[in-house]
Each structure stands twice: as C-alpha cells, then as structure tokens.
Amino acid sequence: MDRLEKAILCTIHLIPGLGNRSLWKILDEFGSFQNFFQADKKTLYTSFLKTEIIDKLLEKRKMSPEIVMEEYRSHDIEIVTWDESLYPQSLRNISNPPMILYYRGDIRVTEQICLAVVGSRAASVYGRNVARKLAREMAESGIVIVSGMARGIDSEAHRGALEAGxxxxxxxxxxxxxxxxxNRKLFQEITASGIVISEFPLNNHPEPVNFPLRNRIISGLCRGVVVVEGKEKSGALITADFALEQGRDVFAVPGPINSKTSVGPNNLIKQGAILVTGIDDILEEYYDINRTPGTLRQDRLLLLDDNEKMVLEQLVHESLHFDELIQICGLEIGTLSTALFKLEFAGIIKSLPGNYYVRI
Structure with a gap:
C-alpha cells in the first residue's frame, strides 16, 4: 500500500461507525481507498454504506490525509496494513483479520512464539499470583506473553512477562x-521492550463493543490461550472461543469451586481444555520452545539410562522404523522395546503408524 493510499485509509478510519468489515467491503467494491475517497456523491450514496457515514466522509474530504498521518506521528504511533510484510503473519488467516493496525514498539515481536494469558478484571490474590508466575516462567523460556492490559489478570501477566522477557x-x-x-506506566514499560497494538484509530474510547474485537487479535497472535480466572460469561471465555475457532490451544487454570471467577476455567477444563497446574503443563505442548535448565523435559533427559540415550541419539533428524533401530543400536528386541516405551512415556518421542518412532 503506497503512502497516499495508507493516509486515505487512516483518514476514513476516523469516521465513527466505519469498522473493519466495512473497510474490507470498501476495498472490494471500490478497488482502492483512494477510489472510494474520490468517488462522486451519487456513487457514494448508492453504495452499501449508510447515509450518515457518507455525510461524514464528505466532511473528511475537506482535510488533507497528510495532516492525519502527522497527528499519528506526533503520538509516536506507527501503522501497518494487511498487505505489508511487517503485518503479523499469524493474523492473516483468521476470520475478519484487521485491515490496519496501529502500534507503538517493535512489531517484529509478533513473529516470536506467543501465548496469551487472560482472565478476570476482578481477580483474586490467587489468580493474580498465578498469572504473574506463569507469565514470568513462560517469558524465561522465550515465550512472548500477549494480553489485553486490563485490570486484574491481564496486568499481572504483563508485569510477570516484563520481569523476564x-x-x-x-x-x-x-x-x-x-x-x-x-496502567499508563505499564503501557510505557511494554512499549520499551515489546509492543502495544490496537486496530482502533486515534481518540477511540474503550467502548464495550471493542473488547470482543480486541480478543480475536489476542488469540490470533498466539499458539494458545491460558485462562486463569473468569466468570461463566466473561471476556476471557470469549477469547477462548476465538482461540478454538482459530485452531489455537486452550489452557485453563483450575480454581476453588466456590469462587465465581473459577467457573469459567473450571468449565473449560470439563469441555477439554488443557489443565494447567504449572508451566510444565504448557511447555509440554510445544516442543520447539527453548527451555530453561530447570524445566521438566530437561530434568527427564538427565534421568535417561545408556540404552535410552543411544536410541534418542538416532532419532535426531528423522523418524526411524523399529527394525532400523535394532540394526543401528544393536539392542535386543526386548531391550529396545523397553527403551522406546520409557522415552514415549516421558514425552520425548512418539510412535507413528507402521512401527516408526520420532523425536518430539
């Protein structure tokens, strides 16, 4: 998208009531935002848009799009659109991907391994402590923590992440x-090393309708979503629903059965979410994450006997058949079977159809 096209997009995005789906429809119907911005009145008023939107558009025509861009620059806000290489790849294939993102910080952080930690604004002391601890430990393993900077669980997740990553x-x-x-200070701390993102333009206030839209971006950026606390109907559960729709993993931290903010995660666990009692329950789902020396998987590697280590050394690059492993390792069938069973039970390898084995 060239400079003028982006400037016009930012200008029309300031029109109240003109949301993301409308932007996509404008692009489809007019071919470009410049064509839309410069269209004659008859074409505009006979388009799919409401009359009041067109009235506001005609007012916007009186100002230069470059003035809008200058206002964003005055707030140190950068802008990326869906067709640019810096646009987060993980958002390209979600339903209703944001046409435009405004951000402060390093956009490249979105291409790292991301997991979301979300939960109740009215969080308990237990929930706050768990969120902060999990976020800190995941950050120590190189995971970027994504959340919504709301009160409660979100804020604690951000703070925990900032302590280590x-x-x-x-x-x-x-x-x-x-x-x-x-959270103004927290905002500044996040932008210093990570990034703050919004699909909403300047001066857009936090209306209730905005938060479900925001939640689809939280889950869309991530491999999975960890729900720490949340009532039966809450924003955290909306984020979990988006995660399921987008093919992401859903994790849930169990809580006391007499707590209203435990109803959400406890119900998610009943429905099949991955139960989380510690960071190992999360890390075990992702085998390409750098693990700190104290994590469970490295501890298990230290406990392998000589036969198990020998087998594991052969499974570095590709899957191997049971018979191939016998020939390479020179082990008896029973000894090899025992070693493979222990490695698979430890979650270090897995068996494939046809009696093949692969390291994970």
Whole structure:
C-alpha cells in the first residue's frame, strides 16, 4: 500500500461507525481507498454504506490525509496494513483479520512464539499470583506473553512477562486513550521492550463493543490461550472461543469451586481444555520452545539410562522404523522395546503408524 493510499485509509478510519468489515467491503467494491475517497456523491450514496457515514466522509474530504498521518506521528504511533510484510503473519488467516493496525514498539515481536494469558478484571490474590508466575516462567523460556492490559489478570501477566522477557498488549481503544488510566506506566514499560497494538484509530474510547474485537487479535497472535480466572460469561471465555475457532490451544487454570471467577476455567477444563497446574503443563505442548535448565523435559533427559540415550541419539533428524533401530543400536528386541516405551512415556518421542518412532 503506497503512502497516499495508507493516509486515505487512516483518514476514513476516523469516521465513527466505519469498522473493519466495512473497510474490507470498501476495498472490494471500490478497488482502492483512494477510489472510494474520490468517488462522486451519487456513487457514494448508492453504495452499501449508510447515509450518515457518507455525510461524514464528505466532511473528511475537506482535510488533507497528510495532516492525519502527522497527528499519528506526533503520538509516536506507527501503522501497518494487511498487505505489508511487517503485518503479523499469524493474523492473516483468521476470520475478519484487521485491515490496519496501529502500534507503538517493535512489531517484529509478533513473529516470536506467543501465548496469551487472560482472565478476570476482578481477580483474586490467587489468580493474580498465578498469572504473574506463569507469565514470568513462560517469558524465561522465550515465550512472548500477549494480553489485553486490563485490570486484574491481564496486568499481572504483563508485569510477570516484563520481569523476564517481552510482552504484547492489545488495546480496546485508540493508542492515545490508555485504559485503564492507572496502567499508563505499564503501557510505557511494554512499549520499551515489546509492543502495544490496537486496530482502533486515534481518540477511540474503550467502548464495550471493542473488547470482543480486541480478543480475536489476542488469540490470533498466539499458539494458545491460558485462562486463569473468569466468570461463566466473561471476556476471557470469549477469547477462548476465538482461540478454538482459530485452531489455537486452550489452557485453563483450575480454581476453588466456590469462587465465581473459577467457573469459567473450571468449565473449560470439563469441555477439554488443557489443565494447567504449572508451566510444565504448557511447555509440554510445544516442543520447539527453548527451555530453561530447570524445566521438566530437561530434568527427564538427565534421568535417561545408556540404552535410552543411544536410541534418542538416532532419532535426531528423522523418524526411524523399529527394525532400523535394532540394526543401528544393536539392542535386543526386548531391550529396545523397553527403551522406546520409557522415552514415549516421558514425552520425548512418539510412535507413528507402521512401527516408526520420532523425536518430539
């Protein structure tokens, strides 16, 4: 997207009531935002858009799109559109991908391994402690933590991540409207090493309708979503629903059965979410994540006997058949079977159809 096209997109995006789906429809119907911006009145008023939207568009025509871009620059806000290489790859294939993203920080952080930690605004002390601890430990393993910078679980997740690594905040407002206001310092800390992102333009306030839209981006950026606390109907569960729709993993931290904020994650576990009692329950799902020396998988590797180590050394690059392993390792059938069983039970290898084995 060239400079003028982007400037016009940013200008029309300021029109209240013109959301992401409408932007995609405009592009489809008019071919470009420049064509839309310069179309004659008859064409505009007979388009799919409401009359009040067109009225506001005609007002916007009186201002230069470059003035809008200058206002974004004055707030140190950068902009990326769906057709640019810096646009997060993980968002390209989700339903209703954001046409445009506004951000402060390092956009390249979105291409790292990301997991979301979300939960209740009215979090308990237990929930806050768990969220912060899990986020910190995941960050120590090189995972970027994504959340919504809301009060409660979100804020604790960001703070835990910042103690050991990087984090991404997705806002439900424009980047110049920090919400909640007490998180202004947290906002600055996140942008210093990670990134704060919004699909909402300048001066857009945190309306209730914005947060479900924000939640699809939180889950879309991630491999999985960890729900720490949440009521039966909450934003955290909306994020979990988006994660399932997008093919992401859903994790849930169990809580006391007499707590309203435990109903959400406890129900998710009943429905098949991965139960989380510690970071190992998360790391075991992702075998390409760098693990810190104290993690469970490395501890298990240290406990392997000589036969198990020998077998594992052969499974570095590709899957091998049971008979191939017998020939390479020179082990008896029973000895090899025992070694393979122990390695698979430890979650280090897995068996494939046809009696093949592969390291994971």
């Amino acid at each position: 990087k984090t991404i905040a997705i806002l439900g407002s424009g980047l110049n409207v920090i919400y909640p206001p007490e």
